[in-house]
Amino acid sequence: MPVEVTRPAPGLLEMSDLELACAYEPAERGGAFDKPSFTVLPNPLRRIEAGTPLAVYFETYGLTPDETGHSQMTVEYSVRSLAEDKRFFVRKWMSPRRQEPVVQVVRDDEVAGRVRFQYVTATLTQATPGPYRLEVTITDRATQRTVQKSLDFLLVKPSD
Numbered sequence: 001m002p003v004e005v006t007r008p009a010p011g012l013l014e015m016s017d018l019e020l021a022c023a024y025e026p027a028e029r030g031g032a033f034d035k036p037s038f039t040v041l042p043n044p045l046r047r048i049e050a051g052t053p054l055a056v057y058f059e060t061y062g063l064t065p066d067e068t069g070h071s072q073m074t075v076e077y078s079v080r081s082l083a084e085d086k087r088f089f090v091r092k093w094m095s096p097r098r099q100e101p102v103v104q105v106v107r108d109d110e111v112a113g114r115v116r117f118q119y120v121t122a123t124l125t126q127a128t129p130g131p132y133r134l135e136v137t138i139t140d141r142a143t144q145r146t147v148q149k150s151l152d153f154l155l156v157k158p159s160d
Helices: 089-094
Strands: 019-025 039-042 047-049 054-061 070-081 103-112 116-122 130-140 146-156
Touching (some): 054 130, 070 116, 103 116
Parallel strands (some): 047 146
Antiparallel strands (some): 019 039, 019 054, 070 130, 130 146
16 A cells, blocks of 8 residues: 655654564664664554563654754653552542552753654553553753653563
């Protein structure tokens, strides 16, 4: 089936889809998911065994470089449980469950140019099996523009 991939719009901050990964290989292999210096092996089932790190790949386009050609960005990652609150409705009403993230990281980064290829991993040591959502928010510090994407996945018990 023919597919058309358009160029990123000038002046806009954009982010690719978040790709859940099974693994990352530093050597080039010449496949569809190859990047300049590594290969990301996709995880289309979006299932991660407990004890295995969450691994995600994404790209950011349209960052605004300064006079030295470097862009400044802030990246925020958060992982939250999507598990249903099964308590009796009166308890849920009297004491709503707080949706604290299992993992939350905010970091500032400097990028050479306008594009960032990002492969990140996180260990979900406190997470119990169930559904989760990863949210990634990018802020271009030069323009204060933000872009956000999310990815739902399932954390499962390790197979025996």
